[in-house]
Amino acid sequence: MTTTHDQLSTSVEVGGIGHSVRRAEDARFIQGAGNYLDDVKLPGMLHMAILRSPVAHAKILSIDTADALALPGVVAVITGADLEGYNLAWMPTLSGDTQAVLATDKVRFQGQEVAAVIAEDPYTAEDALALIFVDYDDLPAVTNPRQAMAEGAPVIRDDKEGKTDNSVYHWEAGDKELTDRAFAEADLVVSLDTHYPRSHPAPLETCGAVADVNPATGKATIYLTSQAPHAHRTLFALVAGLPEQNIRIISPDIGGGFGNKVPIYPGYVVATAASLVIGKPVKWVETRTENLISTGFARDYHMHGELAVSKEGRILGMRTHLWSDQGAFYADAQPTKFRAGLFHICTGSYDFPAAHVVADGAYTNKAPGGVAYRCSFRVTEASYIIERLAQNAAYELGMDPAEFRMKNFIRPEQFPYHSPTGFVYDSGDYHTALQKALDAVDYPNLLKEQEEARKQGRYLGIGIASFTEVVGAGNSRDYDIAGLKMFDSAELRIHPTGKAILKLGVKSQGQGHETTFAQIVANELGIPVTDIAVIEGDTDNTPYGLGTYASRSTPVGGAATAVIARQLREKARRLAAHLLEASDEDLEWEPGRFYIKGAPEKGVTIQDVAFAAYTNMPDGMEPGLEGVHYYDPPNMTYPFGSYVVVVEVDPETGVWEVERMIAVDDCGVRINPMIVEGQITGGLTEGFAKANMQWITFDNDGNCIGSNFMDYLIPTAWETPRFELDETVTPSPHHPIGAKGVGESATVGSPAAYVNAVIDALRPFGITNIDMPVLPHRVWSAIREAQAR
């Protein structure tokens, strides 16, 4: 990893950018001393459990709570009718729709919140759920978007005045006319229909809240599994009508997020309302089943894609039409003006002039959500469709898929590159990344090996994916969440003894912010990382920010950190000049120290300067050494990479095994290479999970099949492939330290690589597609069907 080491400007002891500094947060986690939501225990705390709908679509005729209320230890039973009295039965979603907090009229998905029990202990709360009697009148369930859009489909959202169908949105991007012309000129049109299945982020810690509304002061302290505590505070103020200064959101240690902890869920609102009314703290923690059936699903895009190609192998244009299954409430967490998220980045790593995207969202009787599961607003679906199409196009042209990609890649000199759907890619070198991955597998020899294997009846497959991501929202012109512009912030305070505290608007869920953000400060100011504390997740004590998702912490919060550190360095320079009795211009900086030009022995350390900021500042200078910066990025960042997967498929069973997985990632400058690689191996595993086993599916009545970890399969260490990592470093030209964000690259890029490898293995059968997850029975059936043709 020489490229990263070349940039080291600080010593190991200081631990700035490029050092694999061991993590500060680990000290508490390895001793069982983390403080996760379920570890929060307050005096007098009550426990809440939620009664959920057993059916996907039904009218509620009556709810009888008398027996539940009579159970000793039960404090309250809450229904939608009770919440209506506080105008809280419905709440706004992050996409401008409404969502039932507790159902009043109908239930619209299996698992929907119907009633809540507040009790003295969690066992009693669960017991009482069995004593609530709800009379349902079943309605037909709608379980996919095409069925939802068909004539005569039952109207799911009859709560919305005048709503006569199940359409959520129709949205288009790109230039239709230009694209039609490109297709008219094409020698070949390659098409693919595929379903990117419904999935769930399933962090190991489920979601939950501890709401503590102080009856004397009215102050609401809400502990929340929140990836975006500041935005949630504002939304709580708007939903509940509480004055914002009286709301404090504390996001404690979070046991993984992956997008699941971006939305506001009904349970949070009910727990808060209960605490407000009862005057005691109320805890609610989801069971795993509640987590999987009701919160934060992802994907569920039915996609049709077409590539127009010349016979020489140039891509001329791309069309996609997607049907999005939104569930019963439109609750995507994504920028307002992009209804299908950033799916329109679907032209990927390739240079061609014309693309057109059509997206139709539909209500169904399934859980709401549409969170970006470890991805930046639907870039995963976009990356998948183009990388699958690229492979199939190469096959139809009789070209090698690697050669096809090399021929169509955006060239390094074309950056900043204006894409046909309106993105401006900041930097990239796609040819080098792919070549590195191909060299790692000795591609020419591997092709020969595959040929030999086929002769022996063994089915080896080689899959490539060369993805481009778009992460780090926003700029504030184009990107918002529920109207809040997507900037982020950093507040840096250097104490008299030269130790520092950094407070951020983002919030780690395992990414290691307490280490990497300290490294940015260490790099800019030369203060050792061990002297810097990083604070996040407490809205009373950190500056406003939009939170951590869509790989935005380093691109936005990291930039804010670098900028404020540089501003403090300029003030430090003036202090140093005062101490050295020199002028500002006569000073040189090296990490941690100012010295007089030409006399390096005459200098002062940053610690000397910090002390002077409180004890010996020049006349007229504002005391102290601290500041806050709100960073509005000029553009998104565009991480990229090339993955090569080698699989062997057993045609008798349909089982496929990953023989090799090469991942060459370029996320710009790597702040902490150890942490970056950890993010990548985690993402490659989740990509494998989606390709191989992990999905949430439903029967025709809308029953969720996948409501626990015995049905919703997650790879263990045994199934997880071995990975081989490499890197290139193409800094972002607009980011203060050249970093791009990396938490999601591997989840975005790798699914297509795995699937391409399986499809490649099955080429002798003429198979061109199997939808994810590529389960053994699907492979087996595809082979049998192909043989029958």
Added chain:
Amino acid sequence: MEITVTINGQARTSDVQPRKLLVDYIRSDAELTGTHIGCDTTSCGACTVLLDGVPVKSCTVFAVQANGKSITTVEGLRQNGQLHPIQEAFKEHHGLQCGFCTPAMMLVGTALLDKNPDPSEDDVRWAISGNICRCTGYVNIVKSIQGAGKAIQAQASGQAS
């Protein structure tokens, strides 16, 4: 019902409901919150503790079943103010990210190393295959457990010489 359980070397007698799960007893009654709950169905392993030295998923054991037995939780790994080598190794090899699966992974790791001080990669992967991690892709968890094994052996040979 009255039970006496030794947790991390300390005997503890208490009155518990027969239906109380061991994990709830550990977290609520004994107030040791390093043991986590991830799935409620014995699938994820986040609640793993050592019961008489053997890893068990404490969400599927009743507290009363632990009567008269000895439990080790993550809080019991540190001895005499010194971190256990497996704790050091998880930090050194970046074997954790969000930290939620970590206590259980470390306990399973120590149980493996007790039987097999120098496990192969496959040995480790098989041993931890009842424990799910959503963050790391397991690569560094494997390295951490193998690294701890080496550190323990080095310590032992250092003491022997």
